[in-house]
Amino acid sequence: MSTPATQLREVSAEGALDLASQGYRILDVREPVEWNAGHIPDATLLPLADLPARAAEVVPDKNAPLLVHCAVGARSLRAAAWLIQNGYRDVVSMRASLRDWRQLGGAWEAPQELLTPAQQLRYSRQVLIPEIGQAGQRKLLDSRVLLIGAGGLGSPVALYLAASGIGTLGLVDDDVVDESNLQRQVLHTSDRVGMPKTESARLTLNALNPETRVKEHRERLTSENVERLIADYDVIVDGTDNFDTRYLLNDAAVRLRKPVVHGSIYRWDGQVTTFVPFAGPCYRCMYPTQPPDELAPACAVAGVLGVLPGIVGLIQANEVFKLVLGVGETLAGRLLMFDAMSTEFSEVKVWRDPACPACGEGAQQ
Amino acid sequence: MSTVRIPPVLRETVGGARTVDAVGATVAAVLDDLFARHPALRDRVTDEGQLSRFVNVYVNDRDVRYREGLDTPVGPDDTVILLPAMAGGSR
Ligand SMILES: [Zn+2]
Numbered sequence: 001m002s003t004p005a006t007q008l009r010e011v012s013a014e015g016a017l018d019l020a021s022q023g024y025r026i027l028d029v030r031e032p033v034e035w036n037a038g039h040i041p042d043a044t045l046l047p048l049a050d051l052p053a054r055a056a057e058v059v060p061d062k063n064a065p066l067l068v069h070c071a072v073g074a075r076s077l078r079a080a081a082w083l084i085q086n087g088y089r090d091v092v093s094m095r096a097s098l099r100d101w102r103q104l105g106g107a108w109e110a111p112q113e114l115l116t117p118a119q120q121l122r123y124s125r126q127v128l129i130p131e132i133g134q135a136g137q138r139k140l141l142d143s144r145v146l147l148i149g150a151g152g153l154g155s156p157v158a159l160y161l162a163a164s165g166i167g168t169l170g171l172v173d174d175d176v177v178d179e180s181n182l183q184r185q186v187l188h189t190s191d192r193v194g195m196p197k198t199e200s201a202r203l204t205l206n207a208l209n210p211e212t213r214v215k216e217h218r219e220r221l222t223s224e225n226v227e228r229l230i231a232d233y234d235v236i237v238d239g240t241d242n243f244d245t246r247y248l249l250n251d252a253a254v255r256l257r258k259p260v261v262h263g264s265i266y267r268w269d270g271q272v273t274t275f276v277p278f279a280g281p282c283y284r285c286m287y288p289t290q291p292p293d294e295l296a297p298a299c300a301v302a303g304v305l306g307v308l309p310g311i312v313g314l315i316q317a318n319e320v321f322k323l324v325l326g327v328g329e330t331l332a333g334r335l336l337m338f339d340a341m342s343t344e345f346s347e348v349k350v351w352r353d354p355a356c357p358a359c360g361e362g363a364q365q
Numbered sequence: 366m367s368t369v370r371i372p373p374v375l376r377e378t379v380g381g382a383r384t385v386d387a388v389g390a391t392v393a394a395v396l397d398d399l400f401a402r403h404p405a406l407r408d409r410v411t412d413e414g415q416l417s418r419f420v421n422v423y424v425n426d427r428d429v430r431y432r433e434g435l436d437t438p439v440g441p442d443d444t445v446i447l448l449p450a451m452a453g454g455s456r
Pocket residue numbers: 281282283284285286353356357358359360
């Protein structure tokens with residue numbers, strides 16, 4: 001004796017909700033990529049193409065009441081037909097869109113959107129890069145980067161970090177815009193001569209990207225404020241103009257374990273490296289002793305080629321990206337040198353010094 | 366004959382050159398040769414006969430502090446790099 005042939009039934013979204021509340025098991029026959037974009041929480045994913053191979057494993061009980069759905073009702077109808085042909089007795093297909101299901105209050109689970117539609121559009125060209133994607137862009141948007149100096153090096157770094165969606169940019173500078181800065185400090189403009197550099201920077205950066213949170217720290221880095229200033233940031237960009245500040249920053253960054261992207265420029269020459277505390281060398285590993293000031297003339301004294309901070313600063317910005325995203329190889333352990341006169345890059349290795357007073361064996365970890 | 370790269374802050378001591386040729390089989394010999402011809406360079410990077418601690422010396426890309434110091438051998442095709450810290454950036 002055989003059971004009566006089962007009729008294939010289709011229901012509206014309303015009917016489907018009713019069946020779900022009666023305990024019908026829900027099968028989602030869409031593709032995994034559709035499932036990942038959002039699905040009914042109690043449903044089981046079983047793509048139509050996998051049905052013949054996996055139905056017996058996923059639904060061993062042929063008497064179990066089944067509600068099958070896809071995106072609109074076409075694939076689910078084919079799935080339901082196959083199931084009935086293969087002995088399942090109570091199979092219902094939802095002939096409705098999932099939007100109808102949701103509008104009627106049907107349960108729904110969507111992944112948390114990493115980016116708003118506006119952010120997806122704005123940052124689309126870098127979200128397309130496999131190593132970045134939405135998750136990487138989210139990291140950039142959540143990251144906090146502190147720039148020591150909103151001048152020569154700070155200008156290109158800040159512009160490109162803001163454009164790329166670094167969420168928070170802190171600027172430490174107590175200087176005001178001077179006409180002689182404008183040859184290279186591209187954050188500032190002629191009509192802002194006399195304005196604090198941090199304010200001028202904020203205006204430029206927020207005109208470029210209103211989403212960037214620009215924090216002005218109108219002060220000079222000192223031993224009193226350095227730890228407070230760097231504590232809230234993920235990465236520090238060092239573009240200062242004197243050794244005192246560089247050593248001060250180094251020692252505090254090692255104590256607080258903040259990576260520092262270091263850049264310096266002089267006439268036609270630039271240097272860049274990245275210090276990652278305890279994973280690589282620090283500034284004192286490289287130069288244990290602070291040189292006399294005559295070896296460190298500021299741009300104001302020695303002069304500097306206008307494009308040089310652009311070239312060096314963008315290499316620094318690139319380092320920041322890799323540190324924030326956690327991809328690629330940084331310049332940790334390498335000092336990159338650029339000679340603009342001959343257009344030559346070269347590098348030397350920088351070792352961690354076991355005797356380093358800041359990060360060596362004797363230093364407190 | 367090896368090549369010595371002169372950092373920008375010291376170029377005036379060698380008449381503005383970016384690189385200078387020098388002879389010597391060790392870093393010490395190369396520097397002696399260089400200093401004999403450019404005494405102003407000696408005054409800037411040595412202190413009581415010793416190389417100042419704020420000037421790093423590399424043979425090719427290796428810091429001689431982690432090799433044999435001033436006794437580190439220098440071959441004829443090697444480049445010796447003098448590299449004091451550089452501070453400029455902001456102003
Ligand atoms: Zn160190």
